[in-house]
Amino acid sequence: MENKVTYQARQSGKIMLNANESGENLTAQMMDRVVEAIRNTAFNRYPENSQVKLREAYASVIGVNADQIIAGNGSDQLLGYLIGKLAGVDGTVYTFDPDFSMYDYYTSSYGSQIIKYPCDEDGSLDLDSFIRYGNDQNADLVIFSNPNNPSGHCLSIEEVEKVIQGFDGTPVIVDEAYIEFADEASAISLLDQYPQLYVTRTLSKAYGLAGMRVGFAIGQKQNMDALREGYVPYALSTPAMEIACAILSDPGAVQNRICEIKAQRQKMLEIMKQMKCLTVYDSQANFIYGRTEERDRLCAILDEEGIVIRLYGDGSTFRITVSTQQENSLLLQALQRFEGEGQ
C-alpha cells in the first residue's frame, strides 16, 4: 500500500515526454464548452450509434462527406479493425521499419504476418525499392504512419500517391496521427481518386484529447459503408462524442496550439543539433527522434530531473515529445547538463 502511494506521487510529479500527448490541457474556454456538453448529456441512454453528429463535425473540419468517416475509440481501434478487415487471417501486412508498434500487435493478433522495409535512421527511404520489395512479398495491405512515428519523417503527397500507384489496387492505410504538425499535405485529397486508400486520424495529439479516445477512419463512401456493417455497436461513449464535437466546433483554438508546438520544435531542434553528445533528426511531428551512444548516462540525468522519454530496444535511440515551453526548457537544461558533463 505504502509503495503504491509513493509510486503514484512520483508518477504525478514526472514530466512525461514519452507518449506524444499534448503537454497542455484544454484551455479555460474549451473546458467551458466541454462542461456545457456534459451538462446536456443523456447518461441514461445508450450512445447515438450512427455517430452522425461527430462524423459531420469532423467531416467539415477535414473537407470530406460525413458518410466517408467511421469514428472509433482512438484511431488505435480503427487501425486494428482495418488491419483485420483488409489483411484478414494469413495476410501479409507491409510497413516501414521503424513504424508504430501497434501494427505488429494487431497483425499478429489476426494471425497475419508483418514484413518491414528498413528506413534510414532519419526516416528517409528509397520509395522505388520499397514498392518493389512489397510487391515481391505479395503484400495484402500496406500501412505506414505519415509523419512517421518514431522518426518524424513525412512523405510528400506526391510520394504517398506514388506508393498507392505502386501497389496497383492493394489497400493502403496512411496513418495521419501527427499530420496537423506537418508542412506536407494530407492524403485525404487523394481519396476521391483511389478506392484502395484509407486514412486514419486522431484527436489525441493536436487536439489534446488523448484521455477521451476519439479517432477516425476515412475512405471512399462504398468502402466505409461496407466497413460499417461489421463494426462494433456503441464504439464511442456519448460524453466522448459530445466533448469531441465541442472541441471541433472551434478549430482556430487548436490551430494556435499547433503553431506553438511547431515553433517550439524548431527551437529545440536548433539547440539539440548543436550538441555533440547526441544526434537528432528533423521532424514534422510533435516529437523529436535521436540517438546517443551514452544513453544510460542520459537516462540517469533525466531520471534525476524527473523527465520520462521513450527509449527503443537498440540501446541508443530515443524519442522526446515536444511539450509546453516550460517543460521543453526543463528538458533542454537537462540535455545541456548531459552535454556539459560529457566533455
Ligand code: PMP
Ligand atoms: N498512430 C500513431 C502513429 C501513433 O503514434 C498513435 C498513438 N501513439 C496512434 C496511431 C494511436 O492514437 P490514438 O489511439 O490515441 O488515436
